[in-house]
Amino acid sequence: MFNITKFIVSDLIKNWILVLYSVFLLLATLGFFLLEGQGDKAILGVLNLTLLLVPMITVIFSTIYYYNMYEFMVLLLAQPLKxxxxxxxxxxxxxxxxxxxxxLGLGLPLWILHPTPVALMLVGVALLxxxxxxxxxxxxxxxxxxxxxxxxxxxxxxxxFVLIFDGLVLLMxxxxxxxxxxxxxxxxxxxNPVDLGRIMVLMQTEAAALMGYSGAIFRQFFSEWWGLIASLLIMLVWALVPAAISFRMFRVKDL
Amino acid sequence: MIKIDHLYKKFGRNQVLLDICLEFRENQAIALIGPNGSGKSTLIKIILGMVLPQEGQVYFEGRPIAGQSLYRQHIGYMPQMSRFPANMTVSQLFHMMKKLRKDEKSRDMDLYRAFEIDQMGSKRLEILSGGMKQKVSAALAFLFDPKVLILDEPTAGLDPIANEILKEKLQKSLGTGRLILISSHILNDLDDITSHVCYLMEGEVKFFKPLEQLKAETAENRLNRIIAQILKHTDTHV
Incomplete structure (x- = not known):
């Protein structure tokens, strides 16, 4: 398995879209810290950008990549591989x-400029x-x-996940x-993993104090260690369930 | 070697294969022919386990292939169309394939050498022309010295010289206990390399006969004339 993975990774890291994505994240993070100075304000800016950009680039690029790899998958399927x-x-x-x-784009600059638990949480959420x-x-x-x-x-x-869901929640x-x-x-x-991620990071900052009554409940939940672990687990469920379903479908798919 | 037992396949409402029963043995070179949409590619993909049939079973050397993957180490497959990851080079691709199947020691580098693939080793797969990609996939199909060769429209993109090289290689491979299965529209290419003809039409096997027998029946020598004869015949009788 790792042979194919290695092959795909070395194909992807030469992909200019992926390089651009990383460089853009890096420049934007640096930019926020230059403009806003140190501290939570810059983190909030980076957070908003991350929550918008990371899901979009990831979902669109991965979808295209799968379709482009179709013929290659057929070739691999002709080999004695599961x-x-x-x-x-x-x-x-x-x-x-x-x-x-x-x-590289997010972790590295945050580690250098702002090595705090909030930053760590932000990078963790971005990876999840x-x-x-x-x-x-x-x-x-x-x-x-x-x-x-x-x-x-x-x-x-x-x-x-980024727009409609929030609108529905606001309406409710x-x-x-x-x-x-x-x-x-x-x-x-x-x-909604995007909202969950946002709150997980927000609750580590001072901005949490500005949220109203719901904010208090959120703060209570997310600042306890079991609340954090629960939200991490939910993120993991979000990471595993769609992937698991796609594996099940792939097993019986006509290629 | 390969036995196909009452195979049915539907895509949606479209019946693609209808009760296919065939048995391919070693030392046969089968030309799988038929009009577009007659189910040739689907049949090949079912043998390779890429498409799963609704009913019926394919046996490889006596064992059903459903859910199996190991039997494919005996099959070399050259697909109709190839596309590879854009940023990889030819040599990286061959390196990966060899690593994937490192337990298999026997190698057949004839085509690899004949197509001079070493010389395009540093080229990125994306910039290869269609014919060059076909050369790469042909060399890959033969690389592990497989017992069964399945070629889907192999000659479509190849230049005449490469075409000759491939045909010679196929002729050489025949008669050494191998089974060769070729689907093609270009019947002229198949003349010297086939021993049997399997004609598919609308998902059914019209006939599966040795070439010699077909020649005797139709008193024709060339494959395309034979097929034309037979089709004319069936047309007038039905």
Whole structure:
């Protein structure tokens, strides 16, 4: 398996989109720290950028990559290799390549400029989101045979998790504002890895104090160690379940 | 060697293969021919385990292939179309393949040498022309000295010289206990290398006969004339 993974990683790190992505993250992170000075404000800027950019690039690129690798997968399938091994290699290869890009673009400058628990959490969330959205991309790509439709689905997933979901939650909060919905909102947050990631980082900063009643419940939950572990576990579920479903589908798929 | 037992395959509502029963033995070179959409590629992909049939079973040396992957070490496959990861070089590709199957010691480098693949070793796979990619996949198909060779439209993109090299190599491989399965539209290319003809039409086997028998039946010598004869015949009788 690691042979194919190595092959894919060395193919991906020469991909100019991936290089550009890493360089952009690096420059943006440096930029935020130059403009905002040290501290939480810069971290918040980097956080917002990360939550927008990381899912988008990851999901779109991974989907395209799967479709472009189709003929190569056929060639690999003609070898005495198990199907699950081929998909696992692609998953792992994308994960390592994107992990490196995030590590270089985000991890490195934060480690130098702002080595705090918040920064560590931010990089951790970025890595988790990377894995999650690679899994979602593979799910879409394995499920949908047509490239254009697969791309559409992948884009929709991004818009859903970054925009539509928040809109729906706001709508709900607005309509039910007379009820004690703090706990409910907490559970709804678990349904969106992007929001969950945002809160996991926000709760480590001073900005958490500015949030209202729901914020208090969130703060209580996320600043306890078991709350953090629970949210990490939920992120892991988000990372594993779509990938697991895509593996199941790939096993019986006609290629 | 390969036995196909009552195979059915549907894509959606589209019946692609309908009750296919065939048996391929060693020392046969089978030309798998038929019009577009007759199910040739699907049949090949089922033998390779890439497409799963709804009903029926394929046996490789007596064992069903369902869920198996190891039997494929005996098969060399040259796909109709090849595309490789963009940023990799030819030599990296061969290196990876050899590493993937490092337990298999027997190598057949004839085509690798004949197509001068070493000389394009440092080239990125993306910039190779269609014909060069075909050369690479042909060399890959023969690389591990397989008992069964499956070639899907092998001659479509190759230049005449490469075509001759491939045909010579196929002729040499025949008669050494191997099974060769070729699907092609270009019947002229198949003349000297086939021993049997399998004609598929609308997902059914129209006939599967030795070439000699077909020659005797139709009193024709060239494969394309034979097929034309037979098709004319069936047309007038049906």
């Amino acid at each position: 199907r699950s091994r081929i998909l696992a290699s692609i998953f792992l290869g994308l994960g390592i390549a994107f992990g490196l890009a995030v590590g 989101l990377t894995v999650i959205f690679i899994g979602l991309a593979l799910l879409v790509a394995v499920w949908v045979r047509d490239k254009a439709r697969g791309m559409g689905f992948a884009l929709f997933l991004w818009v859903y 909060m607005y309509n039910f504002s007379d009820y004690p919905i703090g706990k409910v909102v907490l559970f709804i947050t678990f349904l």
